[in-house]
Amino acid sequence: MNEPNPVYSGNSDADLDALSASIHRVAGKIRAISGAVQNLNHNRAQLETKIEDAQKRIQNILSRLPDQSDGRQLNLLSEAVPPNNPEDDNEPTTH
Numbered sequence: 001m002n003e004p005n006p007v008y009s010g011n012s013d014a015d016l017d018a019l020s021a022s023i024h025r026v027a028g029k030i031r032a033i034s035g036a037v038q039n040l041n042h043n044r045a046q047l048e049t050k051i052e053d054a055q056k057r058i059q060n061i062l063s064r065l066p067d068q069s070d071g072r073q074l075n076l077l078s079e080a081v082p083p084n085n086p087e088d089d090n091e092p093t094t095h
Helices: 012-064
Strands: none
Touching: none
16 A cells, blocks of 8 residues: 555644544545445346346257257258259249
């Protein structure tokens, strides 16, 4: 800390005033630190809630995906197979 060491003058009133002022400064610093800690705790609680919500959303998405053993699972790396529907072969598109 960068507070100078007090020099005691032998005058008890002046010494008490200096001590009181020092205590007042320390109390102010403690209040500021306490406020900062409370703010950090509040922010942390908000972030933890956001993380929990995101984890629930991810779990919900994962639970809707098919199992690896499910035969309906898409193979995204295979070649695309065009549908075999002969009646659509020569019809013009309307879009």
